[in-house]
Amino acid sequence: MLKKIKKLLLLGIKILSSLVAIVFLLLISDTEYINSSLVVPPTDIAPVHSFNKSEDSLRYDFLLERFGENKVIPEDFKLQALVALSYYPVLKETPIEFVLTDADASLTSSINPATLIFPWMKKTYVIYIDTLKTIGFTSPTLLKNLPYNAQIGVLGHELAHTVSYLDKSAIELAWSGILYVSSEQYVVNFENETEKRTIQYGLGYQLLSWSEFQYNIKLQEGKGAYYFAPEKIKTLMGKYLFYQKQ
Numbered sequence: 038m039l040k041k042i043k044k045l046l047l048l049g050i051k052i053l054s055s056l057v058a059i060v061f062l063l064l065i066s067d068t069e070y071i072n073s074s075l076v077v078p079p080t081d082i083a084p085v086h087s088f089n090k091s092e093d094s095l096r097y098d099f100l101l102e103r104f105g106e107n108k109v110i111p112e113d114f115k116l117q118a119l120v121a122l123s124y125y126p127v128l129k130e131t132p133i134e135f136v137l138t139d140a141d142a143s144l145t146s147s148i149n150p151a152t153l154i155f156p157w158m159k160k161t162y163v164i165y166i167d168t169l170k171t172i173g174f175t176s177p178t179l180l181k182n183l184p185y186n187a188q189i190g191v192l193g194h195e196l197a198h199t200v201s202y203l204d205k206s207a208i209e210l211a212w213s214g215i216l217y218v219s220s221e222q223y224v225v226n227f228e229n230e231t232e233k234r235t236i237q238y239g240l241g242y243q244l245l246s247w248s249e250f251q252y253n254i255k256l257q258e259g260k261g262a263y264y265f266a267p268e269k270i271k272t273l274m275g276k277y278l279f280y281q282k283q
């Protein structure tokens with residue numbers, strides 16, 4: 038009996054290590070990532086203090102044609118997502134799916150795991166939008182409960198994550214995922230860099246609107262270090278000439 042269990046255990050270990058080796062080989066075979074020098078903000082950034090939903094709806098068709106390629110977006114947030122996407126021309130052809138979920142994770146930006154592992158599949162990025170908060174005091178931060186301008190801000194933050202994935206190989210992305218779930222300091226740096234990138238790409242006012250609305254709630258959640266306080270966002274915006282022109 039013991040011998041049988043030992044044999045089965047050894048077989049299990051062999052199968053598991055073979056699987057890990059296969060996944061590793063697949064991950065290092067990835068060549069679908071772009072040169073870092075191509076992941077730069079556009080040169081003609083025109084920040085907007087506050088977007089107006091009815092004004093934006095008049096240019097919906099233009100936005101959809103220009104920035105809607107390879108994007109799957111739920112109807113309720115389509116306009117907001119397209120406005121945010123218009124600040125990231127580098128994502129113009131990138132496949133991105135915005136998915137409604139009740140995972141209790143606000144918004145998260147990730148990659149379809151199959152398209153990450155199999156190098157012959159085109160990478161598809163996924164932005165999960167939480168629709169249900171189980172902790173009562175955080176429910177105002179749900180995308181559907183935010184003001185329009187702040188919705189664009191948080192979607193811009195998620196797209197800034199996606200931008201940072203473009204020049205990473207599959208193995209680097211997998212490693213980043215492991216660090217994200219195992220190191221608090223990594224998460225802080227990762228989120229702070231994303232906040233900076235959102236400002237750098239021209240959505241500073243929208244990020245500010247989001248921050249003014251949700252920063253205190255994030256502090257209560259113990260996530261204050263991940264995101265920037267309104268004052269910090271204003272200071273960083275001051276470094277860019279295009280915000281001063283407004």
Ligand SMILES: [Zn+2]
Binds near residue numbers: 195228231
């Ligand atoms: Zn984030």
